[in-house]
Amino acid sequence: MNISIEKTDEEFLVVISGRVDTTNYNEFENSIVHLYNEKDATIYLDCSGLDYISSSGLRIFLTLQKKVKIQGGVLKIFAMQPQIKEIFDISGFSSIFAIFPDYSAAKEA
Amino acid sequence: MNRNRLSFKIIVRVLLFCFILGGSIFTIYYLFARKTIERESRENAIHLAESTVYKIEEIINPAEMIPGNLAWIIENNTLSRDSIYAFLRQLVRNNKSVFAAAIAFEPYLFSQERYAFAPYAYRSGDEILNRDLWSPAYNYFIMDWYQIPALLRKPYWSEPYFDEGGGGVLMTTYSVPFYTNTNNSRVFTGIITIDISLEWLTEIVNSVKIFETGYAFLISGNGVYVTHPNASHIMNQTIFTYAREVNEPVIREIGRDMIGGESKLSNVNLKEMGNVWIYHTKIPSSKWSLGVVYPHREMYAGLRSLNIMIFLLSVMALTLLTIVTIRIINRQIRPLSRFAKAARNIAGGNFDIELPVVEENHEMKELHDSFRYMQEELANYIADLKETTSAKEKIESELRIARGIQIDMIPHIFPPFPNLPEIGLYASLESATEVGGDLYDFFPIGDDHFCFAIGDVSGKGVPASLFMAVTITLIRSMSDKNRSCSEIVQSVNKTLTINNESNMFVTLFVGILNLQTGELQYCNAGHNPPVLLNCDREPLMFRNTKAIPVGIFGEIDYCNETMILDPSDQIFLYTDGITEAEDADKNLFGEAALMKALTENRDKSPKELTDRVKQSVKEFVNGHMQSDDITMMCITYRGKNGNKIK
Numbered sequence: 001m002n003i004s005i006e007k008t009d010e011e012f013l014v015v016i017s018g019r020v021d022t023t024n025y026n027e028f029e030n031s032i033v034h035l036y037n038e039k040d041a042t043i044y045l046d047c048s049g050l051d052y053i054s055s056s057g058l059r060i061f062l063t064l065q066k067k068v069k070i071q072g073g074v075l076k077i078f079a080m081q082p083q084i085k086e087i088f089d090i091s092g093f094s095s096i097f098a099i100f101p102d103y104s105a106a107k108e109a
Numbered sequence: 110m111n112r113n114r115l116s117f118k119i120i121v122r123v124l125l126f127c128f129i130l131g132g133s134i135f136t137i138y139y140l141f142a143r144k145t146i147e148r149e150s151r152e153n154a155i156h157l158a159e160s161t162v163y164k165i166e167e168i169i170n171p172a173e174m175i176p177g178n179l180a181w182i183i184e185n186n187t188l189s190r191d192s193i194y195a196f197l198r199q200l201v202r203n204n205k206s207v208f209a210a211a212i213a214f215e216p217y218l219f220s221q222e223r224y225a226f227a228p229y230a231y232r233s234g235d236e237i238l239n240r241d242l243w244s245p246a247y248n249y250f251i252m253d254w255y256q257i258p259a260l261l262r263k264p265y266w267s268e269p270y271f272d273e274g275g276g277g278v279l280m281t282t283y284s285v286p287f288y289t290n291t292n293n294s295r296v297f298t299g300i301i302t303i304d305i306s307l308e309w310l311t312e313i314v315n316s317v318k319i320f321e322t323g324y325a326f327l328i329s330g331n332g333v334y335v336t337h338p339n340a341s342h343i344m345n346q347t348i349f350t351y352a353r354e355v356n357e358p359v360i361r362e363i364g365r366d367m368i369g370g371e372s373k374l375s376n377v378n379l380k381e382m383g384n385v386w387i388y389h390t391k392i393p394s395s396k397w398s399l400g401v402v403y404p405h406r407e408m409y410a411g412l413r414s415l416n417i418m419i420f421l422l423s424v425m426a427l428t429l430l431t432i433v434t435i436r437i438i439n440r441q442i443r444p445l446s447r448f449a450k451a452a453r454n455i456a457g458g459n460f461d462i463e464l465p466v467v468e469e470n471h472e473m474k475e476l477h478d479s480f481r482y483m484q485e486e487l488a489n490y491i492a493d494l495k496e497t498t499s500a501k502e503k504i505e506s507e508l509r510i511a512r513g514i515q516i517d518m519i520p521h522i523f524p525p526f527p528n529l530p531e532i533g534l535y536a537s538l539e540s541a542t543e544v545g546g547d548l549y550d551f552f553p554i555g556d557d558h559f560c561f562a563i564g565d566v567s568g569k570g571v572p573a574s575l576f577m578a579v580t581i582t583l584i585r586s587m588s589d590k591n592r593s594c595s596e597i598v599q600s601v602n603k604t605l606t607i608n609n610e611s612n613m614f615v616t617l618f619v620g621i622l623n624l625q626t627g628e629l630q631y632c633n634a635g636h637n638p639p640v641l642l643n644c645d646r647e648p649l650m651f652r653n654t655k656a657i658p659v660g661i662f663g664e665i666d667y668c669n670e671t672m673i674l675d676p677s678d679q680i681f682l683y684t685d686g687i688t689e690a691e692d693a694d695k696n697l698f699g700e701a702a703l704m705k706a707l708t709e710n711r712d713k714s715p716k717e718l719t720d721r722v723k724q725s726v727k728e729f730v731n732g733h734m735q736s737d738d739i740t741m742m743c744i745t746y747r748g749k750n751g752n753k754i755k
Binding site: 052058062 | 546565566567568569570611612613614616634635636637638653654655656657658661662685689695697736737
């Protein structure tokens with residue numbers, strides 16, 4: 001798993017790649033935990049490199065979504081691979097998150 | 110020795126080195142000493158010969174003067190004819206080396222009346238007597254001592270001879286011609302002789318002693334032995350006859366050189382004496398020659414005994430060195446074997462073992478300190494480990510108990526309801542860890558309805574298991590005749606969402622089957638869609654409702670769905686542990702593989718079906734570690750009263 005976070009003004013671009021599962025979801029949470037307290041931030045989450053996510057990983061997505069909302073910000077997820085999109089669909093998470101096909105679509109919305 | 114291998118090895122190397130070093134030093138010393146001895150011996154041989162010659166000359170030279178002086182006296186007519194005997198007697202008396210003296214006149218030159226006259230004074234015992242040598246029987250004119258110098262008009266040393274008249278002593282005669290002045294012309298008048306005993310010569314030469322067998326010898330101008338340690342050679346052998354006798358051609362060569370008057374040092378090998386130096390030099394006054402024989406063997410005898418001494422000393426020194434080195438090394442490395450023993454003890458768990466005491470501050474001390482450090486660290490580590498292990502064991506035993514409790518929370522007796530002929534059911538739950546987050550449950554509601562549920566808590570382990578326990582309890586307590594599936598899910602959701610700071614969630618599927626009509630009401634909160642199976646049809650996956658899992662947002666409305674089951678229809682429910690089972694290359698089992706397994710086994714009983722699916726998954730992962738809980742539940746609807754029994 002690899003995570004990089006880029007900050008521009010009030011926007012954050014989080015790029016996550018590889019696998020998020022029970023062995024490393026803590027690491028994932030630790031690296032994005034500071035975003036929980038950002039006020040009015042727009043966070044873009046690039047999932048183009050994300051190969052697998054377990055329910056533990058989904059929980060972090062969920063937590064991030066909730067925290068961002070409380071702080072008045074927005075979480076936009078884009079470029080999900082089909083198998084990840086399927087997991088989101090099955091679990092109904094697609095309806096919780098704002099999901100876009102690519103970065104520009106996420107920007108425009 | 111075997112016990113102290115290290116010391117043995119060190120001492121062998123040290124000794125070998127000492128041996129080589131000592132050997133080299135000794136060889137160099139030996140060669141040098143030999144060379145020095147050889148050089149000194151050579152010089153010594155020459156010096157010995159020269160000094161002996163000098164001693165001889167010291168005696169011969171004054172003797173040689175005597176006839177010369179006498180001739181002068183006679184030539185100048187200072188000697189009266191009457192006192193000639195008295196003069197000769199006195200001369201012999203005064204010169205100890207002179208045995209006899211004579212003045213032999215040419216015919217008629219002493220007086221007209223006498224044909225021959227040779228006054229002669231000689232020693233006889235203590236007395237000195239005189240007489241005339243001439244007698245008809247002793248015609249001195251034909252004697253060598255007269256004839257040769259008379260002809261040569263030169264002084265002449267006779268060959269040595271035994272003088273029978275003079276008591277058998279070895280003699281030589283020195284003859285000098287003398288002259289008288291007649292009518293202003295120098296006329297040869299006769300020969301003056303002195304006889305010299307050679308005993309003193311023998312003494313001088315024989316006094317030359319070189320080691321044990323070395324000696325000096327003197328030969329005359331003809332090669333006759335004048336002196337020799339072997340007295341039988343004297344006057345009886347020449348150096349040439351001797352050379353022939355002992356068959357030593359080199360001696361003949363040397364004899365030739367000696368007669369030739371040369372001074373020379375030769376290194377020759379004699380059968381009798383081995384290698385010898387022979388130095389010879391001539392006696393200047395006569396034609397005689399002195400030889401010195403210097404034996405090699407004895408020349409080096411001193412060196413040899415010195416060598417033996419050195420060898421013995423070396424053996425002693427090496428022995429001492431060995432003993433001392435062994436003692437030193439043993440003392441130095443003795444702690445090592447104790448350290449080894451201590452290490453074994455420590456390995457055996459005895460951390461309090463006493464370490465060998467090392468006082469000197471060198472490597473052994475370092476080892477000691479390291480050992481001590483290791484001992485302490487090991488003791489601490491083991492203590493920590495014990496503590497950790499007991500803590501871990503405690504946790505593990507608690508986890509085992511928790512697992513027991515968790516398993517008891519889900520029904521696991523099959524077939525579960527023998528008195529419900531409408532239903533055939535089998536379920537299985539395999540946790541990836543001791544306790545897991547998957548759940549299933551089923552129970553009849555009233556007489557006609559049968560409720561079942563399957564769920565998957567996010568994450569694994571203890572947090573998930575706690576959440577699972579709460580969820581399963583809620584489902585049970587919320588389910589009653591008056592609630593629909595969505596109402597059950599909704600109330601579970603509402604309760605779980607309260608104070609759910611950690612955002613745990615559960616995907617949950619709840620279904621209620623009307624046993625009489627086959628009507629199935631269900632609600633799916635984000636769970637993997639179940640599959641409807643019938644042996645007459647292709648398996649059919651339930652429609653995805655896209656409802657979110659429970660526990661996330663409290664105010665969510667979940668919907669009910671309904672469908673009618675035909676008798677012999679089966680519902681297969683599962684968690685994502687099936688579809689997301691991974692092999693070693695991280696490939697997922699997937700829905701397609703699941704559907705394939707289900708299609709192949711759609712005519713099987715619930716237990717057999719779940720076993721087959723489990724087998725398929727097992728074959729797929731091929732021994733790779735299970736990462737998520739795997740739960741399956743299969744329900745067969747047999748129709749009202751179980752008419753169609755499968």
